[in-house]
Amino acid sequence: MRVDPLAYLSDELENLKQQGLYRKLRILDGEPLAHASFDHRSVVNLSSNNYLGLATHPKLKQAALDAVEKFGVGSGAVRTIAGTMEMHMELERRLAAFKHVESVVVFQSGFAANAGTVSSVLGKDDFIVSDALNHASIIDGARLSRATIKVFPHKDVAAARQILRDIPAGPKKLLITDGVFSMDGDLGPVPDLCRIAEEYGAIMMVDDAHASGVFGKHGSGTVDHFGCHGRVDIQVGTLSKAIGVLGGYVAGSRALIDFLYHRARPFLFSTSHPPAVTAACIAALDVLESEPEHIERLWANTRFLKDGLRALGFNTGHSESPITPVIVGEASRAMAMSDKLFAKGVFAQGIGFPTVARDQARLRVMPMATHTREDLQYALDMFEQVGKEVGVI
Numbered sequence: 001m002r003v004d005p006l007a008y009l010s011d012e013l014e015n016l017k018q019q020g021l022y023r024k025l026r027i028l029d030g031e032p033l034a035h036a037s038f039d040h041r042s043v044v045n046l047s048s049n050n051y052l053g054l055a056t057h058p059k060l061k062q063a064a065l066d067a068v069e070k071f072g073v074g075s076g077a078v079r080t081i082a083g084t085m086e087m088h089m090e091l092e093r094r095l096a097a098f099k100h101v102e103s104v105v106v107f108q109s110g111f112a113a114n115a116g117t118v119s120s121v122l123g124k125d126d127f128i129v130s131d132a133l134n135h136a137s138i139i140d141g142a143r144l145s146r147a148t149i150k151v152f153p154h155k156d157v158a159a160a161r162q163i164l165r166d167i168p169a170g171p172k173k174l175l176i177t178d179g180v181f182s183m184d185g186d187l188g189p190v191p192d193l194c195r196i197a198e199e200y201g202a203i204m205m206v207d208d209a210h211a212s213g214v215f216g217k218h219g220s221g222t223v224d225h226f227g228c229h230g231r232v233d234i235q236v237g238t239l240s241k242a243i244g245v246l247g248g249y250v251a252g253s254r255a256l257i258d259f260l261y262h263r264a265r266p267f268l269f270s271t272s273h274p275p276a277v278t279a280a281c282i283a284a285l286d287v288l289e290s291e292p293e294h295i296e297r298l299w300a301n302t303r304f305l306k307d308g309l310r311a312l313g314f315n316t317g318h319s320e321s322p323i324t325p326v327i328v329g330e331a332s333r334a335m336a337m338s339d340k341l342f343a344k345g346v347f348a349q350g351i352g353f354p355t356v357a358r359d360q361a362r363l364r365v366m367p368m369a370t371h372t373r374e375d376l377q378y379a380l381d382m383f384e385q386v387g388k389e390v391g392v393i
C-alpha cells in the first residue's frame with residue numbers, strides 16, 4: 001500500500017489540538033445578521049465584519065438580483081482580456097470620487113489588492129518598512145516583491161524613522177501601515193508616518209480594510225479621518241467588510257492605477273468580479289452617501305459595548321475602533337470562554353497564535369450598526385457570567 005506522503009499534516013493537526021488552537025468552522029444557517037443562527041443556535045453575532053449590516057441591505061440585494069437578470073452570473077474572463085464590463089469601470093469611478101483620488105482599481109479581494117500591489121510596485125533592490133502587526137496580505141505581497149523587508153515595532157514612528165534614515169540613497173522605499181489594526185482595533189499613526197515618509201522620500205501606503213465604511217466622511221477611511229488627503233500615495237480598501245460584499249481596491253494617482261492594470265498579477269491572471277458583486281458594491285456606495293444613520297449607529301453601539309466591557313473589568317487593550325479585543329492570555333482560555341459564551345447565545349470568536357502573539361489570546365468582539373441595545377446588554381450580561389466562571393474578571 002502507498003504510504004501517505006501527507007501523513008505529517010495529521011501530526012501537525014494533533015499539535016494544534018493539544019495547544020487548544022484547533023478550530024471547527026462555525027456554520028452560518030441564514031443571513032449574516034446581528035442576531036444570527038450558527039450551528040443551529042441563535043446567537044448575538046459579535047464576530048462579523050458586516051459592520052453596517054449592508055450585506056443584507058434591501059438596496060444591495062435588489063441591485064445584485066437585477067444585475068444577475070441583466071448580465072448573468074459570471075464575467076467570463078480576466079479584466080485585461082474580455083472580463084471588463086461597464087459596471088466595473090463605473091465602480092472604479094465611483095470609488096475614486098468617494099476617496100478623492102484620481103483613480104481606483106478594484107481587485108477580487110482586499111487580500112489580492114495588497115498582495116498584488118506591494119509585489120508589483122517594489123522590486124528586489126527596494127526596501128519595505130512595515131509595522132509589526134500589518135496584515136498577512138501585506139506581508140505576502142512584500143515577500144513576493146523580493147524587496148528587503150524591515151519591520152518596525154507596532155506604531156513606533158521613531159523606530160520607523162531610524163530604519164528609513166539608515167537605508168542608503170538610491171533604492172525605492174515603501175512605508176506601510178494598516179489604518180485600523182484588525183486584531184487590536186487601534187489606529188495606525190498615519191499623520192506621523194506621512195511626515196517621515198515625506199522626510200525620506202518614501203512611498204506612503206495605508207491599508208484601510210477595517211476603516212472602509214467606518215472612519216472618515218461617509219466611511220471613506222483613515223486618510224480622511226486624519227486629514228491626510230494628498231499625503232498617502234497608495235490607499236487600499238476592502239469591499240468585503242463594512243461595504244458588505246466582496247473585493248478590494250487601490251486608490252491613488254492615475255499612473256499608479258494604470259501601472260497596476262499592467263503589472264498587478266491578481267488583476268492580470270484572475271477572473272473579474274461577477275455582475276452581482278459589482279452592482280451590489282455600487283449600491284453600497286449609494287447607501288453610504290444617503291443613509292448616514294448606519295455609521296452613527298455603529299459608533300453608538302461601539303461606545304455602549306466598549307464601556308460595558310471595561311466597566312466589568314475586562315482588558316480591552318488600546319482599541320479605538322469597533323474592533324474590541326477582550327484579552328485573556330492563554331489560547332486555551334480564550335477558546336474555552338468563546339465556547340461557553342456560544343452555549344449561552346453569544347458568538348465572540350476566540351483568536352490565538354499565530355494570528356496574535358502567544359500570550360495575547362483574546363476574544364474579538366465587534367458590534368454592528370444593527371444590534372439592538374437588548375442584544376448588546378444580553379452579551380454584556382453573559383460576558384460577566386462567563387468571565388467570572390473562567391476567572392478572567
Ligand SMILES: *Cc1c(COP(=O)(O)O)cnc(C)c1O
Binds near residue numbers: 114241248
Ligand atoms: C480583512 C483584511 C484584508 C483583506 O480583505 P479581504 O477583502 O477580506 O480580502 C486586508 N487587510 C486588512 C488589514 C484586513 O483586515
